Amino acid sequence: MSVTIKDVAKAAGVSVATVSRVLNNNAAVSDETAAVVNEVIKELGYSPNFLGRNLRKCETNNILAILPSTEHTVYSDIIKGMQDAAFPNYDILLSTSNSYLDTEMRLLEMLFNRTVDAAVLLGTQLDANALNDLNKRYNIALCCERVTDAKVLTVTINNEQAAYDAVKMFLDKGKRKIGLITTSGVTDAPSSADRELGYKRALADYGITSDEKYIFRCSYDYTDGRNGLKYFMSLDEPPEAIFCISDLLAAGVIKEALKNGISVGSELQVCGFDNISLSEMYTPGITTVSQPGYDMGRTVINKLLDNMHNSAFKNNDTIILNHSIIMRGSAK
Amino acid sequence: MSVTIKDVAKAAGVSVATVSRVLNNNAAVSDETAAVVNEVIKELGYSPNFLGRNLRKCETNNILAILPSTEHTVYSDIIKGMQDAAFPNYDILLSTSNSYLDTEMRLLEMLFNRTVDAAVLLGTQLDANALNDLNKRYNIALCCERVTDAKVLTVTINNEQAAYDAVKMFLDKGKRKIGLITTSGVTDAPSSADRELGYKRALADYGITSDEKYIFRCSYDYTDGRNGLKYFMSLDEPPEAIFCISDLLAAGVIKEALKNGISVGSELQVCGFDNISLSEMYTPGITTVSQPGYDMGRTVINKLLDNMHNSAFKNNDTIILNHSIIMRGSAK
DNA sequence: CTGAAAGCGCTAACAG
DNA sequence: CTGTTAGCGCTTTCAG
Numbered sequence: 255m256s257v258t259i260k261d262v263a264k265a266a267g268v269s270v271a272t273v274s275r276v277l278n279n280n281a282a283v284s285d286e287t288a289a290v291v292n293e294v295i296k297e298l299g300y301s302p303n304f305l306g307r308n309l310r311k312c313e314t315n316n317i318l319a320i321l322p323s324t325e326h327t328v329y330s331d332i333i334k335g336m337q338d339a340a341f342p343n344y345d346i347l348l349s350t351s352n353s354y355l356d357t358e359m360r361l362l363e364m365l366f367n368r369t370v371d372a373a374v375l376l377g378t379q380l381d382a383n384a385l386n387d388l389n390k391r392y393n394i395a396l397c398c399e400r401v402t403d404a405k406v407l408t409v410t411i412n413n414e415q416a417a418y419d420a421v422k423m424f425l426d427k428g429k430r431k432i433g434l435i436t437t438s439g440v441t442d443a444p445s446s447a448d449r450e451l452g453y454k455r456a457l458a459d460y461g462i463t464s465d466e467k468y469i470f471r472c473s474y475d476y477t478d479g480r481n482g483l484k485y486f487m488s489l490d491e492p493p494e495a496i497f498c499i500s501d502l503l504a505a506g507v508i509k510e511a512l513k514n515g516i517s518v519g520s521e522l523q524v525c526g527f528d529n530i531s532l533s534e535m536y537t538p539g540i541t542t543v544s545q546p547g548y549d550m551g552r553t554v555i556n557k558l559l560d561n562m563h564n565s566a567f568k569n570n571d572t573i574i575l576n577h578s579i580i581m582r583g584s585a586k
Numbered sequence: 587m588s589v590t591i592k593d594v595a596k597a598a599g600v601s602v603a604t605v606s607r608v609l610n611n612n613a614a615v616s617d618e619t620a621a622v623v624n625e626v627i628k629e630l631g632y633s634p635n636f637l638g639r640n641l642r643k644c645e646t647n648n649i650l651a652i653l654p655s656t657e658h659t660v661y662s663d664i665i666k667g668m669q670d671a672a673f674p675n676y677d678i679l680l681s682t683s684n685s686y687l688d689t690e691m692r693l694l695e696m697l698f699n700r701t702v703d704a705a706v707l708l709g710t711q712l713d714a715n716a717l718n719d720l721n722k723r724y725n726i727a728l729c730c731e732r733v734t735d736a737k738v739l740t741v742t743i744n745n746e747q748a749a750y751d752a753v754k755m756f757l758d759k760g761k762r763k764i765g766l767i768t769t770s771g772v773t774d775a776p777s778s779a780d781r782e783l784g785y786k787r788a789l790a791d792y793g794i795t796s797d798e799k800y801i802f803r804c805s806y807d808y809t810d811g812r813n814g815l816k817y818f819m820s821l822d823e824p825p826e827a828i829f830c831i832s833d834l835l836a837a838g839v840i841k842e843a844l845k846n847g848i849s850v851g852s853e854l855q856v857c858g859f860d861n862i863s864l865s866e867m868y869t870p871g872i873t874t875v876s877q878p879g880y881d882m883g884r885t886v887i888n889k890l891l892d893n894m895h896n897s898a899f900k901n902n903d904t905i906i907l908n909h910s911i912i913m914r915g916s917a918k
Numbered sequence: 919c920t921g922a923a924a925g926c927g928c929t930a931a932c933a934g
Numbered sequence: 935c936t937g938t939t940a941g942c943g944c945t946t947t948c949a950g
Contacts, residue, residue, distance in 0.1 A: 269937045304699035306927025309637040324662040348680035367636035601921045638943025
């Protein structure tokens with residue numbers, strides 16, 4: 255078995271309380287004894303067993319972040335922001351649900367188990383009721399994806415406005431036939447629905463009533479984008495511009511367009527969403543909506559820590575950060 | 587405070603020992619009492635505090651995976667494999683070091699602290715000595731990146747052979763002027779060095795002595811690839827084919843080539859490494875070396891669990907899994 | 919089949 | 935400034 259605080263105490267000729275004090279240096283210990291204890295700690299290669307400490311203090315200083323997947327690079331800035339905000343008092347533990355409800359539930363057990371002090375959900379399969387219940391007993395927050403009617407601390411952007419801005423960009427260039435590639439509809443993540451609303455509002459502001467034939471509904475991925483373009487090309491009057499709710503969709507659109515000899519950026523303009531690293535690397539570069547990932551990560555952790563430490567008033571606000579549009583070759 | 591095993595015991599009119607037994611159903615409890623206890627558990631919304639359990643059992647059933655970053659999609663298959671192999675007895679906690687030694691050390695504290703039972707390093711800043719020391723007291727494993735002279739359980743591919751195969755593909759097509767884009771040299775990750783060795787061996791097998799002017803040394807990223815191509819184009823006799831030790835480098839090369847009107851796939855052939863999702867999406871698709879990520883993840887966890895449970899003989903082998911080459915447009 | 923009791927490693931009153 | 939002691943929530947002998 256490994257070396258414990260007792261072993262250190264014995265070897266240093268002091269009580270365990272004293273060892274604990276030098277470990278946490280929060281109480282007065284004479285410099286001499288502290289020196290002796292530290293010496294012994296080093297000698298014995300002792301490091302405190304946090305299982306004991308955590309049990310006693312009823313906290314772990316760990317925060318769980320549940321990601322839908324690690325495939326999308328969208329989250330890396332957010333994670334960095336979370337880590338920086340948590341440092342040095344808390345560690346961020348990442349875990350992936352693969353967008354399965356049961357996996358997500360299994361991960362949330364860590365909250366029930368007290369293995370972590372709080373959880374941040376970057377996308378969730380839970381509904382508002384489940385989240386509200388959870389929020390009563392535990393410290394949780396949402397980041398990126400809001401959930402309608404969930405009164406839970408949330409950090410996100412205004413997806414409706416972001417989509418509006420993107421589509422307005424097309425409109426301001428004189429484009430009128432503007433396609434949308436989005437997910438399948440009602441049951442979707444609110445962010446998708448919001449983006450669709452923004453698309454429609456922009457059209458409406460320019461006196462255009464949106465037409466379902468210019469909306470292609472599918473999943474989030476690259477191949478869906480390819481299919482989307484094939485569909486649009488089959489129309490009598492194909493769109494001159496396409497707004498995609500993810501960069502992967504946009505990449506698929508562009509790949510398929512290039513394959514068909516369509517010049518992207520002039521003949522067909524394309525805008526994505528998220529500003530993943532791919533967007534810069536693609537040829538042509540993908541014009542896209544950028545979320546302030548790092549700030550979102552910092553903000554959600556800071557607010558969450560506030561909630562954890564000031565139990566009096568729990569902040570359940572939805573905090574909106576600013577998006578921006580990154581212009582690249584696919585829509586100059 | 588939350589409800590404990592004591593509360594359950596009292597409410598069910600049994601001892602805490604009995605509650606513990608039904609919780610772990612490993613000891614005989616009468617069906618009736620079990621039913622009563624389960625009823626009470628549900629009623630009170632009790633879930634066991636793992637801090638107590640873990641302290642008592644001296645294990646957490648958590649395994650830490652330290653990633654250099656979450657930016658690279660390379661790891662997502664590996665992570666899925668690890669999770670599947672760990673399920674349902676263990677959880678995989680992810681964490682990122684951002685390739686900083688001090689961050690990595692801080693994360694390894696979780697091992698010392700007993701917050702996790704084991705750790706898998708997908709790339710490390712530690713040297714062989716540090717790893718060997720660590721391996722004496724804790725359960726660790728390496729995945730993807732081997733470390734020279736580290737006698738630690740490792741799961742990886744044969745990077746030297748993989749690079750050999752990729753370069754041989756060029757040679758078999760009659761290419762003789764073959765460029766290499768790799769990292770800066772001696773201090774690098776062994777995988778990079780191995781790939782360089784494979785490159786040189788393939789050339790040697792075809793009677794070509796490798797020429798430093800055909801080797802561009804930089805970092806791993808997209809912009810480095812662009813710079814690499816610029817450099818090669820400045821040569822009197824630019825290479826006809828370029829082997830890059832990462833797909834991002836290959837993407838940079840291709841982007842810059844297209845920008846300069848070089849036709850990629852015929853005039854210039856390019857091969858990457860890792861088969862990240864970008865490779866398929868790029869135009870042209872990137873020919874690349876694929877690592878069996880899912881299998882690597884499964885394997886490393888299975889072997890690690892063996893080590894954790896059969897303390898008698900610790901397996902410190904290096905396990906090599908098979909790579910393959912994925913042919914796409916950048917080198918048909 | 920069940921209960922009593924010890925103890926995992928640590929912290930935090932409390933007393934001195 | 936330091937030691938004694940109780941106890942965090944749980945599991946697991948040991949008796950019965």
